[in-house]
Amino acid sequence: MTTFLYGLGGGRRRIPAAPTLKQTRTGLLPVAEGRVELVGQDSTCHAVQYDFTSCGSAAGAIALADVNESLAQWLQGHEPDLPEGLAKLEMPSVPLDTGGRFEWLQKNLKQISNHRALGPFTWPSGAGTPPWGAKRVMSLGSGVRYIDRMVVNTSMRQRERTLTAAAVAADLGYPVLLYVGGDSSKGWKTAVPRHVVVLHGGPAPIEETEGFLDDLDTEARLTKMAREIKDRLQAARGEVFDPSLLIYDPATGTNTAVTMKQLMSNSVPATALGGWPHIVWMVLPVQR
Numbered sequence: 193m194t195t196f197l198y199g200l201g202g203g204r205r206r207i208p209a210a211p212t213l214k215q216t217r218t219g220l221l222p223v224a225e226g227r228v229e230l231v232g233q234d235s236t237c238h239a240v241q242y243d244f245t246s247c248g249s250a251a252g253a254i255a256l257a258d259v260n261e262s263l264a265q266w267l268q269g270h271e272p273d274l275p276e277g278l279a280k281l282e283m284p285s286v287p288l289d290t291g292g293r294f295e296w297l298q299k300n301l302k303q304i305s306n307h308r309a310l311g312p313f314t315w316p317s318g319a320g321t322p323p324w325g326a327k328r329v330m331s332l333g334s335g336v337r338y339i340d341r342m343v344v345n346t347s348m349r350q351r352e353r354t355l356t357a358a359a360v361a362a363d364l365g366y367p368v369l370l371y372v373g374g375d376s377s378k379g380w381k382t383a384v385p386r387h388v389v390v391l392h393g394g395p396a397p398i399e400e401t402e403g404f405l406d407d408l409d410t411e412a413r414l415t416k417m418a419r420e421i422k423d424r425l426q427a428a429r430g431e432v433f434d435p436s437l438l439i440y441d442p443a444t445g446t447n448t449a450v451t452m453k454q455l456m457s458n459s460v461p462a463t464a465l466g467g468w469p470h471i472v473w474m475v476l477p478v479q480r
Contacts, residue, residue, distance in 0.1 A: 204350070207357045208478035211336045215365030218264035220257045221440060221447075223395045228254075228445050232290030233269035240445035242295045247466070248321025248369070248388040249302040250442035252329045253294065255367035255390050256301075260333040267293050275333025277304070305329045321388065326369055326475045336366065336477040343471050345375070345458060354474060355455050356433065358391055361476050363435035367392045370439070371473035372465040385473050387443065387466035394436030394449060439464040 222228060228239040241250035257264045262272040269290065273279060281300050288296060302317065305325030309315035315322050323340035330338040341357075344350045358368045371385035437455075438447045441464060448464035455471075462469055 210360050211477055215259050217258050217365050218261050220264040221254055225447050225449050230290050235289040237291030238445045241442040242298055245318055245320050246298050247442050248326055249298040251369055251388040251390045252301050252326055253297045277332035301329050323473045323475050337480045338475050338477050340475045342473050345470050358474055358476050362391045362393045366477040369475035370471050372468040373472045387468055390440040392438055394438045441466055
């Protein structure tokens with residue numbers, strides 16, 4: 193489908209610059225492979241979507257809570273003010289455990305994303321969450337503006353440009369929603385986005401520092417900062433860039449480590465993408 197749309201002129205818009213500041217993550221989405229759990233004050237739940245149509249809202253809920261402290265605390269059982277855009281929602285009338293809060297958030301984010309997503313009409317709930325609705329949700333409390341872009345697997349240049357932008361954003365601490373699916377060889381039903389996962393940054397290199405920084409420590413840190421800036425410039429030019437990355441799949445509630453090479457060569461394990469082979473659309477952050 194994206195190849196067809198690309199032939200009509202879609203997917204050719206320039207991707208605006210990535211946010212300039214590194215995002216402080218809440219830690220709600222772990223930076224390690226394996227099972228993802230939401231640990232609350234009085235209960236713990238496996239972070240999985242509540243039904244087969246809620247992958248987009250589950251991915252959005254986890255991604256947004258990973259960069260919004262008040263939303264993360266609310267999921268964990270505290271009572272902070274919810275982010276602007278969610279504060280007007282009617283709160284649950286009965287106390288909920290961690291799993292109940294996660295399900296409630298998924299359902300309400302889906303209502304926000306699907307409202308008027310078909311012009312004046314609501315996007316059908318059974319069809320999941322459209323990318324242009326997901327970008328609305330992700331812009332609510334992340335502090336940056338999110339946009340949606342298709343990924344054209346038959347155009348290496350377009351694919352590399354969009355996926356590099358996604359990897360740069362994830363490396364800066366901003367989660368990216370990846371829409372995945374199949375291709376027209378197995379029918380048009382598989383050629384449209386069928387599932388949503390979250391691309392996010394993996395663990396940072398361990399730094400050992402004791403006491404005050406001496407001149408050598410300061411020089412080492414300045415060198416590291418210069419190297420990071422160089423990496424980002426190289427990424428913008430499509431040169432060597434190999435950040436630590438993970439993909440969270442709400443269908444299984446697990447994190448899977450992926451490499452830049454796998455992203456660029458369309459060889460991310462299907463198990464990380466809900467069983468689908470291709471990344472076909474994305475929702476990523478840009479400067480406001």
